[in-house]
Amino acid sequence: MTETRRPPFRETGAQPDDHAEQPEHDEELRYQFPGDKRHDVGTSISSSAMVRRLPELIRRSLALAWHADRRSTLLLLLAQAASGVFGALALYATTGTLAALLRPGPVTGHLRAAAPSLTLLTVSAALRAALGIAVTTLSGRVGPRVNRDADLALIEAGCSAELAAYDQPAYNESWEAADRGAATTPDLLASAQDVIAATVSLAAAAGVLTTLNPWLLPFLLLGSVPAGLAAVRTARIHYLATITTNDERAALRIYRWHLIDKQRADQVRSDQVLPFMMRKYRAAEARIVAVTDRAGTEAARVSLLAALATGAGAALMWGALLYLVSTGRIGLAAAGSATFALRTAASSVQGMVGNGARLYRMGLYLDDYFDFLDSAGGHRITRGEIVPDPPGTIEVTALTYAYPGEQQEAALRGIDLTLHQGEVVALIGQNGSGKSTLLKLLSGLYLPQDGGGQITWDGVPIAQLEADALFRQVARVPQEFARWPLPAHENVHLGRHAGGDPVRAVEAAAALTGFDEVVTRLRSGWRTLLAQGWQGGAELSGGGWQRAAVARAFYRTARQPGLLILDEPTSDLDPRAEHRILHALRTLAPGRITLLVTHNLANAKLADRVVVMDRGRIVQTGTWDELAGTEGLFRELLDLQTDRTVPAPRTAP
Numbered sequence: 264m265t266e267t268r269r270p271p272f273r274e275t276g277a278q279p280d281d282h283a284e285q286p287e288h289d290e291e292l293r294y295q296f297p298g299d300k301r302h303d304v305g306t307s308i309s310s311s312a313m314v315r316r317l318p319e320l321i322r323r324s325l326a327l328a329w330h331a332d333r334r335s336t337l338l339l340l341l342a343q344a345a346s347g348v349f350g351a352l353a354l355y356a357t358t359g360t361l362a363a364l365l366r367p368g369p370v371t372g373h374l375r376a377a378a379p380s381l382t383l384l385t386v387s388a389a390l391r392a393a394l395g396i397a398v399t400t401l402s403g404r405v406g407p408r409v410n411r412d413a414d415l416a417l418i419e420a421g422c423s424a425e426l427a428a429y430d431q432p433a434y435n436e437s438w439e440a441a442d443r444g445a446a447t448t449p450d451l452l453a454s455a456q457d458v459i460a461a462t463v464s465l466a467a468a469a470g471v472l473t474t475l476n477p478w479l480l481p482f483l484l485l486g487s488v489p490a491g492l493a494a495v496r497t498a499r500i501h502y503l504a505t506i507t508t509n510d511e512r513a514a515l516r517i518y519r520w521h522l523i524d525k526q527r528a529d530q531v532r533s534d535q536v537l538p539f540m541m542r543k544y545r546a547a548e549a550r551i552v553a554v555t556d557r558a559g560t561e562a563a564r565v566s567l568l569a570a571l572a573t574g575a576g577a578a579l580m581w582g583a584l585l586y587l588v589s590t591g592r593i594g595l596a597a598a599g600s601a602t603f604a605l606r607t608a609a610s611s612v613q614g615m616v617g618n619g620a621r622l623y624r625m626g627l628y629l630d631d632y633f634d635f636l637d638s639a640g641g642h643r644i645t646r647g648e649i650v651p652d653p654p655g656t657i658e659v660t661a662l663t664y665a666y667p668g669e670q671q672e673a674a675l676r677g678i679d680l681t682l683h684q685g686e687v688v689a690l691i692g693q694n695g696s697g698k699s700t701l702l703k704l705l706s707g708l709y710l711p712q713d714g715g716g717q718i719t720w721d722g723v724p725i726a727q728l729e730a731d732a733l734f735r736q737v738a739r740v741p742q743e744f745a746r747w748p749l750p751a752h753e754n755v756h757l758g759r760h761a762g763g764d765p766v767r768a769v770e771a772a773a774a775l776t777g778f779d780e781v782v783t784r785l786r787s788g789w790r791t792l793l794a795q796g797w798q799g800g801a802e803l804s805g806g807g808w809q810r811a812a813v814a815r816a817f818y819r820t821a822r823q824p825g826l827l828i829l830d831e832p833t834s835d836l837d838p839r840a841e842h843r844i845l846h847a848l849r850t851l852a853p854g855r856i857t858l859l860v861t862h863n864l865a866n867a868k869l870a871d872r873v874v875v876m877d878r879g880r881i882v883q884t885g886t887w888d889e890l891a892g893t894e895g896l897f898r899e900l901l902d903l904q905t906d907r908t909v910p911a912p913r914t915a916p
């Protein structure tokens with residue numbers, strides 16, 4: 264029987280095969296998180312919700328501004344209030360001026376009578392203009408400071424989340440939303456100010472209208488209701504469009520980053536990946552454009568209806584004014600003033616409603632921001648308060664750890680292991696066998712999951728240790744270490760000083776790894792900026808960076824970290840550098856627990872004990888010699904590493 268084989272994969276965007284039990288299209292970047300709360304928020308946007316929320320949002324915006332720059336915020340509020348007062352005075356002066364000009368009698372007498380009102384009008388207008396400049400200048404001071412504070416608070420909150428949060432799609436999504444919220448804070452303040460200014464101006468206009476004829480007041484509503492409803496409706500349309508395209512916009516950012524980031528720039532070129540990635544980029548962009556176009560059309564339709572309704576309201580208003588004048592219920596001068604007041608009121612209402620809706624919409628993002636700050640996206644590190652000493656014994660019991668996601672099998676399964684101070688333990692295993700995951704758990708970066716066994720440091724469960732104090736006891740060289748865009752010496756000490764002479768301490772750590780030799784070749788020695796592409800910056804070789812990373816961990820041991828963890832610390836090093844580091848590692852071993860992950864099995868010889876892992880389990884433990892002399896995975900891997908016999912070349916035909 265011949266079997267029709269399906270292609271193993273197909274291009275993104277292709278339709279699923281009808282015969283397939285599961286969709287066969289490639290998976291794409293998606294935040295899958297249950298219960299999309301933002302969609303509910305979007306659909307609950309309404310005029311009454313907006314009116315209820317505005318005072319709270321204005322209070323929050325002013326609180327942010329107050330926190331960022333008290334003096335400027337106070338001056339800003341005073342300038343705005345004074346501007347409103349002068350606006351009201353100008354309106355009253357307009358009424359006085361018109362009344363004086365339109366009364367019967369000779370024109371020269373009119374002008375004389377109008378002079379005080381005209382003077383008040385001119386002075387008020389001039390002061391208002393000056394205050395407008397002050398408001399702009401002060402906003403220019405406060406806005407960026409608010410943004411800076413929001414940014415710093417967000418970074419702090421992000422860094423205080425558990426590492427495991429990064430494995431959760433919902434966390435990444437809430438970070439994106441909070442980031443957007445932080446970016447809106449300066450606009451939020453501007454909108455809050457505009458709402459305040461429009462309210463003050465509206466109050467002035469309403470005051471003038473009341474003194475002229477109270478029957479004119481209801482006409483204010485005619486201009487505002489349709490515009491208000493439309494503004495809320497469009498806020499809802501745009502918010503829903505934004506959250507619908509969250510995934511695509513996140514994907515665009517990630518594609519963009521991969522395409523322009525220096526780390527991959529060589530591969531983007533040599534692998535000629537640009538056209539392929541651009542197709543994906545354009546497909547995601549097209550989906551965003553389609554949604555935003557639809558939203559734009561719908562919003563335009565709503566705005567058009569509102570404009571028609573507002574026009575009809577305006578016609579009604581002017582008709583009513585004509586009626587009041589023609590029936591003698593209001594004088595000509597008062598009608599002229601009412602026209603000014605109504606125009607001022609109409610633009611104030613529009614400003615209030617438009618900015619109110621904008622503020623409300625931004626407030627939704629601000630909620631995301633504050634939610635994130637409150638709980639670091641629901642993952643704030645909250646552990647015990649016990650401050651650990653360097654651990655004498657670390658005990659791992661029945662440890663099982665599964666990363667989130669249905670497709671993953673548990674990374675660790677039933678691990679039992681005891682580590683003693685002074686011991687060097689090598690972890691060996693094939694790719695994906697769980698070595699790095701175990702190291703992250705041992706160093707407290709991940710915590711054991713509920714029902715997933717436990718890790719204790721001298722009998723204390725690791726979750727009960729105070730997080731900062733725990734991390735102070737750990738010096739690590741991770742598999743993928745950071746290449747900080749900082750001067751060489753800062754790349755080693757990272758702002759933590761070991762006491763004594765900091766330069767000597769950095770140099771001592773560097774001497775253990777050979778990083779000192781790398782530094783002597785740099786133009787400005789220890790002060791050289793390790794960031795190629797920036798002025799004066801230098802780039803290190805892969806091995807140069809790895810020596811820096813190991814020096815960083817060794818430097819931390821000068822402050823006595825009780826746990827030294829090295830995850831493939833010599834993978835980029837030449838034999839001389841590797842030898843030097845392994846030698847140093849042994850000299851640093853007394854007084855601490857040292858764990859070394861390596862794929863070079865010869866390196867494991869320096870360990871007191873070798874632990875072999877396979878698919879999340881420990882399958883062998885013993886000294887190097889014991890394991891090398893026993894049938895098993897270690898021996899098999901050792902044989903493969905030493906076997907360099909190759910198949911005989913094909914003979915020429």
Ligand SMILES: Nc1ncnc2c1ncn2[C@@H]1O[C@H](COP(=O)(O)OP(=O)(O)OP(=O)(O)O)[C@@H](O)[C@H]1O
Nearest residue numbers: 430666671674692693694695696697698699700701
């Ligand atoms: N952050 C993560 N989220 C989800 N799965 C992960 C994550 N990190 C690792 N895994 C998965 O957990 C398993 C163990 O990975 P781990 O990195 O611990 O293996 P390893 O033994 O260190 O591998 P290698 O020798 O390749 O470095 C693998 O199946 C891997 O795909």
